[in-house]
Amino acid sequence: MKKTPLYEKHLELSGKIVDFGGWALPVEYSGIIQEHEAVRNAAGLFDVSHMGEVLIEGKDAESFVQKMVTNDISTMKDFQIYYSPMCYEDGGVVDDLMVYKYNNEKYLLVINASNTEKDIEWLESKVSGDVKINNLSDKYALLALQGPKAEAILQKLTDTNLDDLGFFEFIDGMKLRDVSALVSRTGYTGEDGFEIYLAPGDAARLWDLIMEAGSSEGLKPAGLGARDTLRFEACLPLYGNELDKDITPLEGGLGYFVKLTKDDFIGKEALAKQKSEGLKRKVCCFEMLDRGIARSGYEIYSGEEKIGFVTSGTYSPTLKKNLGMAMLDVDFTEIGTEIIVEVRNRKLKAQIVKKPFYTKKYKKD
């Protein structure tokens, strides 16, 4: 298994290490529920150094990125970030990623760890003009500081006024005490917070500095278990669950990030066709009515008819209910519709509810 620069730190903190797509990472420290609650009510610190980073540079960088992703990056300002799916010609999703724009000749793409190799091959196969692709995944450690207290905690370590850093904006070269880092106001929890990219050699030191600064604010180290329940409640999609090579971003509920009005991009034709014909299935949210927890892959029925499958399901620590997301035949996606989830040979009742489960608490001016 691959180790992040914080591996020793996780052991020191008694993190429960699991194999996460080839990476040795902590699923929890004190417990998923406490860590989840810390992020909702105070703050949590995550090691997400496994994420991939790819630098796209050159005179044609803008048009290249624009061709590769479904969102319209031509409207981006420098030091702004857009979220976007990246699709195949057939509309299936290669990956969902964050585009960090330095200027129109330099973009940093932040991609899912397990997709890194595949993404780079895909990008390289589509390169044209003056574009250089550089895999910087090993050059960056990544910490995510998330929660309503995140700004107050990080502010203790820097002279930069963090209140001026807007949602989905970043600063490269921010000084956090003596550590230099790229800091963005982003995250994957539904809370305000920051993602901090830095040299691997500085990661353990910054981890300690942040933990110390947060000790009086209720900050806890948080593992990948809480990261998943947090993103789930906010209905943020997870590649391999709500998005996949066989699921289009429209079906995954990401229509907002598919700009069919922009010039040609990979997958445009297929997505435009799917939109004009109308979706046959889409991701929606449900709540268990019977006792039981739906898990990803479980089949969903209406009577005897199979109508879809669970994409993600768990006990929700914030709502204290058993909830799920599912890919369902559109005829069964109206709020209030009763469905049957097959949980290990038992047929349990559930009901379609409004999306999302948890309203995101982002800091937007």
Place this chain on the structure above:
Amino acid sequence: MNVPSNLLFSKTHEWVRIEENIAYLGLTDFAQDKLGQIVFVDLPELNQEIKEKEQVAEVESVKAVAEFFSPVSGKVVKVNEDLLDSPEQINENPYDSWFVAVELSDQSELENLLNPQKYEALLMEEEENH
């Protein structure tokens, strides 16, 4: 890991407390720790006849599902329904959180169970394999 001296254990990490011909069944400290925070439990019904090594309950944490195999055969005479509403008790006090009490139909099955020393040896082995 806590292994009380007055209990018997199965290889699949259930514990058994014997009171005359009644066996109280639960999940061991090791098993609850491995599972993480428990958020759901499904129990057998009162008067249900259960068999040794049969899956009779399910325990779920936020991330995982575990099957609970009965270490003994017999009729369920009591069900700890408190666990349905607060399954976290299993994490907090695994050896007080009995799932069901069973009237034993075959006392000789107890010979198939591990005493505390043997169960501790099993745990050492499992730890080493990790």
